[in-house]
Each structure stands twice: as structure tokens, then as C-alpha cells.
Amino acid sequence: MSGEQVGARVDIWIWSVRLTRTRSIASDACRGGHVRVNGVRVKPAHVVRVGDEVRLRHEGRERIVVVSRVITKRVGAPVAAECYVDKSPPPPPREEAVVVAVRARGAGRPTKRERRSIDRLLGRPAVEGRDRRRARPE
Numbered sequence: 001m002s003g004e005q006v007g008a009r010v011d012i013w014i015w016s017v018r019l020t021r022t023r024s025i026a027s028d029a030c031r032g033g034h035v036r037v038n039g040v041r042v043k044p045a046h047v048v049r050v051g052d053e054v055r056l057r058h059e060g061r062e063r064i065v066v067v068s069r070v071i072t073k074r075v076g077a078p079v080a081a082e083c084y085v086d087k088s089p090p091p092p093p094r095e096e097a098v099v100v101a102v103r104a105r106g107a108g109r110p111t112k113r114e115r116r117s118i119d120r121l122l123g124r125p126a127v128e129g130r131d132r133r134r135a136r137p138e
Contacts, residue, residue, distance in 0.1 A: 007049045008047065008048060010046045011030050014054070014056060016072060020058060026044070029056060029057070031043070031044065034056060035055070035057075038052055039055075050069065051066065053066050053087075062088065064086075064088045065086050065088070066087060068083060069084075071083055
């Protein structure tokens with residue numbers, strides 16, 4: 001074992017090859033069932049070896065990588081890219097910027113008129129009886 005190791009913990013490997021920003025995110029993904037090695041859900045301490053297929057669901061996307069080199073220390077992005085073969089589907093296209101209603105900080109609650117215009121902008125249906133006063137029974 002000169003230099004490279006036979007196996008490493010899957011959470012450490014995922015973090016080392018920069019699939020996640022932090023090791024705790026990688027561990028949480030394993031505990032949450034978002035990491036599979038060779039089709040099997042794994043715990044953070046599962047040992048990953050060369051040739052294993054690792055599937056990671058993270059940030060609304062599934063990454064599918066095949067381990068080509070096992071490392072346990074975080075390395076630079078060019079070196080990390082050499083440690084796996086990426087077989088992930090292409091990321092979904094980014095949607096165009098959605099118009100968002102913006103209010104100035106400290107402007108307080110929206111008035112009834114502003115609220116109705118915000119509802120129209122967001123495509124919400126008009127709601128009857130949404131104001132505070134109730135009809136008095138006669």
C-alpha cells in the first residue's frame with residue numbers, strides 16, 4: 001500500500017473528492033439514505049473501494065460516480081476529478097429568473113391593495129373574506 005489505500009470511509013471519500021462542501025453534509029447524506037454504493041444504502045463508515053459505483057442525491061441532483069482512486073484527504077479540484085469517473089446525467093437546465101415581489105426592509109406589512117397586487121403577480125386566486133373584519137350577523 002504505497003501511498004494509496006485499499007479502502008476509505010464513504011463519507012470521507014465523498015468529501016475528499018469534493019462532491020459535498022463539508023464532511024458533515026456527506027455524513028448526513030449517508031444517514032439520510034441519500035448515498036448508495038453498488039445499489040445499497042450505506043452508513044457513513046461503509047468502506048468504498050476502487051471500482052465501486054457511488055450514487056449521491058444532493059442539492060436536487062443525483063450524482064453517479066465510479067471510484068477510480070481512493071483518497072482520505074481533501075485535495076484540489078483538478079486532483080479530485082481524477083479520483084472518479086462521472087456518469088451522472090447532465091444537470092437540469094436552469095429556469096429563467098422568476099419575478100419576485102420585493103419590499104423595502106422596514107416598510108412594514110403590506111397594505112390590502114399591495115397584498116392583492118402581490119397575489120395577482122404570484123398567480124394566487126382571489127380569496128374572499130381574507131380581511132380581519134367579519135360580516136356581522138343580522
